[in-house]
Amino acid sequence: MFDYLVRRLASLAPTLVLVSMLIFGLQQLLPGDPAKILAGEDQDPQVVEYLRKKLHLDEPLPVRYAYWMGGVLKGDLGESSRNQEPVLHLIAQKLPVTVQLAVMAMTIALLIGIPAGIVSAVGRGGFWDYLANVFALWGLSTPNFWLGILLIMLFSVQLGWLPASGYVSPFEDLGANLKSMIMPAFVLGNAIAAVLMRHTRSAMLQVLSADYVRTARAKGLNERTVVVKHALRNALTPIITLGALELGTLLSGAVLTEQVFTIPGFGKLIVDSVFNRDYLVVQGVVLVTATAYMTLNLLADLAYFLVNPRLRH
Amino acid sequence: MSAVLETPLIAAKAPRESGPWRRAWLRLRRRHAALAGLAVVLLFIVLALFAPWIAPHDPIAASWAAIRKAPSAQYWLGTDEIGRDVLSRVIWGTRASLLAGVVSVSISLLIGVPLGMAAGFLGGAVDAVISRITDAFLACPFLILAIALAAFLGPSLTNAMIAIGVSAAPIFVRLARGQVLSVKVEDYVEAARAVGNSPLRIALRHILPNITAPLIVQATLAIAAAVIAEASLSFLGLGQQPPAPSWGSMLNTAKNYIDNSPWMAISPGIAIFLLVLSFNLLGDGLRDALDPRQR
Numbered sequence: 343m344f345d346y347l348v349r350r351l352a353s354l355a356p357t358l359v360l361v362s363m364l365i366f367g368l369q370q371l372l373p374g375d376p377a378k379i380l381a382g383e384d385q386d387p388q389v390v391e392y393l394r395k396k397l398h399l400d401e402p403l404p405v406r407y408a409y410w411m412g413g414v415l416k417g418d419l420g421e422s423s424r425n426q427e428p429v430l431h432l433i434a435q436k437l438p439v440t441v442q443l444a445v446m447a448m449t450i451a452l453l454i455g456i457p458a459g460i461v462s463a464v465g466r467g468g469f470w471d472y473l474a475n476v477f478a479l480w481g482l483s484t485p486n487f488w489l490g491i492l493l494i495m496l497f498s499v500q501l502g503w504l505p506a507s508g509y510v511s512p513f514e515d516l517g518a519n520l521k522s523m524i525m526p527a528f529v530l531g532n533a534i535a536a537v538l539m540r541h542t543r544s545a546m547l548q549v550l551s552a553d554y555v556r557t558a559r560a561k562g563l564n565e566r567t568v569v570v571k572h573a574l575r576n577a578l579t580p581i582i583t584l585g586a587l588e589l590g591t592l593l594s595g596a597v598l599t600e601q602v603f604t605i606p607g608f609g610k611l612i613v614d615s616v617f618n619r620d621y622l623v624v625q626g627v628v629l630v631t632a633t634a635y636m637t638l639n640l641l642a643d644l645a646y647f648l649v650n651p652r653l654r655h
Numbered sequence: 656m657s658a659v660l661e662t663p664l665i666a667a668k669a670p671r672e673s674g675p676w677r678r679a680w681l682r683l684r685r686r687h688a689a690l691a692g693l694a695v696v697l698l699f700i701v702l703a704l705f706a707p708w709i710a711p712h713d714p715i716a717a718s719w720a721a722i723r724k725a726p727s728a729q730y731w732l733g734t735d736e737i738g739r740d741v742l743s744r745v746i747w748g749t750r751a752s753l754l755a756g757v758v759s760v761s762i763s764l765l766i767g768v769p770l771g772m773a774a775g776f777l778g779g780a781v782d783a784v785i786s787r788i789t790d791a792f793l794a795c796p797f798l799i800l801a802i803a804l805a806a807f808l809g810p811s812l813t814n815a816m817i818a819i820g821v822s823a824a825p826i827f828v829r830l831a832r833g834q835v836l837s838v839k840v841e842d843y844v845e846a847a848r849a850v851g852n853s854p855l856r857i858a859l860r861h862i863l864p865n866i867t868a869p870l871i872v873q874a875t876l877a878i879a880a881a882v883i884a885e886a887s888l889s890f891l892g893l894g895q896q897p898p899a900p901s902w903g904s905m906l907n908t909a910k911n912y913i914d915n916s917p918w919m920a921i922s923p924g925i926a927i928f929l930l931v932l933s934f935n936l937l938g939d940g941l942r943d944a945l946d947p948r949q950r
Contacts, residue, residue, distance in 0.1 A: 360791035371807040483932035485883050487890050488924035491910050499914045506913070594798030598887055602910060612799070613891055616806040628803045632795045 346647060350640060361632045362414065365625050366407050372621070375399075380621050381423055389423070396420075419629065420622035422615075429626035432611060437630075439509060440607035443530065443599070444592050446523055450531030451538055451588075456581070458535070459542020463550060464569060474539055481536025486595050490529045490602035497525060507604035526603045530595045534588045541584045545577035552576070579649055586642030593631050679868070682944035689940020695933035703749040712740035714747040715898040723916040733918040736908060744900035745922050751901040752930060755816050755885030755894070756878040762820025764874060767827025772866075774828065775835025776858050785828065792825040801884055805893040812885075812901070815894040819884045823877055830873055834866035841865075868945035875941055879934035886927050902927050 372379050377394040394400065398409045413420070419429035462474035498506035504525055510518040549555060550573050558572045559565075597609035604610070608627065615623035673681070683689055702709060711731070718738035726733045732741040774785040792800070804818035838844065839862060847861045888894035889903025897904060902923040909920035 356787055357790045357794055360787055361794050364791050364795070365803075368803055368807045371804070373809075479932060479935060483879070483928055483935055485886055485890075485906075485924070485927050485931070487887065487910075488906060488920070488927060491906065491913060491920045491924065494910075495913055495917055495920070499917075590796035594796040597798060597802065598890065601891065612802060616802065616891075616893065621807065624803055624806055628795060628799055631799050635796055636794050 347644070350643060354636060354640060357636065358633065361636075362411055362629065363407065365629050365632070366410055368625060368628075369621065370403075379619065393423075414629070419626035422620050422623050424615075424618045424620045424623075429623050432623060433608070433626060433630055436606060436608045436611045439605060440593075440596050440600070440609060442512070443523060443526055443596055443605065443607060446527035447530035447534065447592060447595075450527055451534035454531070455535035455538025456542050458539040459581075460546055460569065460574065462539065462543045463546035466547065471543075474543070478536040478539045481533050481539075484532070485598075486529045486533060487598045487602050489532060490526065490599060493525050493529060494602075509605045509607075522603075522605075526599045526605060529602070530592065530599045533595065534585075534591055537588050537591070538581065538585055541581050542577065545580045546573060549573045549577045579646055582642055582646050582649065586639050589638045589642075590635055593635060675868075679941075679944045683940055686940040686943060688936045689944070692933040692936030692940065695929060696937060699749050699753060699930055699933070702746050703753050706747045706750060710740075710743035710746040712743040714739060714743040714900045723912065723919070725916075726918055732922045733916070735905070735919055736912060736916075741905075741919060741922055744905060745902070745926050748900040748902045748905065748923065748926065749930075751812055751889070751895045751899070752882050752885060752927070755812065755819065756882040756930075756934070758816045759819035759823065759881040759885070760874050760877045762817065763823040763827050763877060764870070766821065766824040768831045768870065770824075771828040771831025771833075772835050772858055772862065775832040776839060776854070776862065782832070786832070789825045789828045792822070793829075795822075797822050797880075798884060798887060801888065802891065802893065805888055810893045810896060812889075812895040812899075815885055815888045818888070818893075819881050822884075823881065826877065827870070827873065830869060831866060834869055835862055838862050838865050872938060872942045872945055875934055875938035879931045879938065882927065882931050882934065 369376055369380075375390075377390045377397065377399055378385050380393050380397070381389040398406045401409070417430055419433075421428055422432055458474045458477060462471045465471050494506045497504040505522050508522055510522050512519040546569075550569075554576075555568060555573055558568045563572075593608075596607060597612060599605070600607045600609035601613055608631070612624060612627040615621075615627065716739065718734070721730065721734045721738035723736055724730055724734040724738070730740050730742065732745065735741055735744070770785050770789075774782040774789075795803075801815075801818040801822040804821060805815050808814035808818060835858075844857060844861055847857050852861070885894055886901070886903035886906070889901040890907045892904070892907065895901030895904055905923040906920055909916070909923070912919055
């Protein structure tokens with residue numbers, strides 16, 4: 343286990359270095375003088391000069407990268423050109439909101455996707471299988487910002503049950519927080535539920551035809567025990583691995599969902615920064631997102647390792 | 656003499672030997688959902704090509720007398736916040752979505768397939784470098800990378816297509832590499848090498864045709880993802896710029912008028928949903944028809 347962890351961490355390091363190069367390289371796409379563009383709309387000469395010095399723009403590219411990376415390793419992702427706040431501080435402020443949204447969305451996705459996949463596989467070719475497949479196609483083909491608009495129309499405008507937008511901290515009022523987050527979480531979880539349903543269905547179909555499931559049935563165990571204790575436990579490993587890939591969808595989807603429901607999270611920060619031409623914030627957000635995505639994938643790999651006894655020994 | 660005359664007749668009656676593409680088409684024809692998907696995709700292509708003749712109104716002509724009119728005989732799907740016909744904008748918007756889908760995926764294929772083939776075929780250091788760069792791209796969630804690229808390149812439909820194409824290319828690198836690795840050990844590749852074919856000829860004439868099927872399947876599904884990505888970027892204001900019509904930007908405007916003009920949000924969303932659903936159905940059908948092992 344320890345060896346595996348060390349090997350996995352070692353393989354992460356070069357990828358992270360390349361990711362940092364890729365994100366640093368984004369600056370090179372800016373047309374013209376980066377210092378002027380990074381200084382924002384006002385292009386205050388003092389800010390331009392400050393940025394030129396801070397970003398070492400008169401130095402060769404590899405040297406600039408080394409300076410930038412040095413800052414990143416010390417936790418310095420630069421300053422927002424809009425409000426001169428450290429980028430890391432801005433990210434730390436917004437991250438908990440997106441984490442809550444992501445956790446709620448993943449919970450909804452798991453609660454819908456896995457049971458739907460099981461029911462679909464168990465009743466292969468029947469009504470429930472058909473219904474679950476229609477649901478999966480719907481989930482995969484519906485843009486989440488449109489689903490968000492439709493839900494606002496129904497639950498906020500027509501029925502008046504839930505707020506159309508805004509965010510309340512759970513520490514202020516938990517009830518109001520859940521009311522404001524349930525629609526965005528459902529929107530975000532919907533597409534992931536569809537993918538999880540497909541993965542669960544195909545993993546369960548494979549497992550249900552295995553010899554040990556036939557043996558369990560032959561022993562006279564009831565169908566529920568066979569499906570849940572014998573089949574699902576073995577089907578979970580591919581579901582975890584493939585489900586982990588959806589964490590990227592979760593982070594990407596949060597950008598649009600937060601925009602529709604005006605939730606002040608990580609996704610809204612990147613969109614606002616794009617329109618304020620606050621490029622250092624955009625770079626910082628992409629770097630933190632990529633690192634978070636890789637870390638979550640690593641954790642999913644470890645979970646895969648833990649639930650699969652054949653790999654452990 | 657009669658025997659000589661009969662031989663060509665028998666040969667003519669014998670069933671024509673069917674190639675892999677014909678067999679795939681026959682398999683696809685049996686999948687009704689995939690055929691329905693294909694029909695809807697073709698319908699959208701017709702709408703995009705003949706938009707000037709099909710659309711009942713000018714998609715960018717504002718009419719202050721027709722601001723946010725509900726669907727009626729004159730405006731079938733209603734009008735928007737400056738009195739433009741929603742139906743005409745949805746029809747013209749097909750162009751941006753289809754163009755974005757096809758061009759983005761073409762960019763992904765043009766970048767991804769040669770790099771993936773080089774990595775799989777050459778191996779060693781080339782494979783290591785290409786694979787690590789691919790890993791780095793895949794570490795950034797697709798849409799976030801596309802947003803960042805579109806932001807740095809500047810908001811426009813062309814830049815959105817480049818951003819989507821570049822962000823989706825790593826998937827094709829990985830797919831092409833994996834396919835080459837499994838095909839290059841086949842006997843016919845060994846035979847081609849044994850008779851003295853150059854590596855380039857082996858890659859292009861013997862390997863590429865044998866990895867085309869999974870690439871076509873992935874490309875069809877990638878078009879669906881690219882259509883959603885373009886709509887997402889346009890929704891955020893990073894794709895097609897106003898007043899040119901695009902489904903994503905129509906939804907972005909519509910969300911400000913949900914309470915009193917819901918029709919503005921319904922039809923662009925249905926259009927995205929139908930087009931994406933059709934490509935997904937077609938992609939699933941093609942996978943079953945072209946690549947039965949992945950079923």
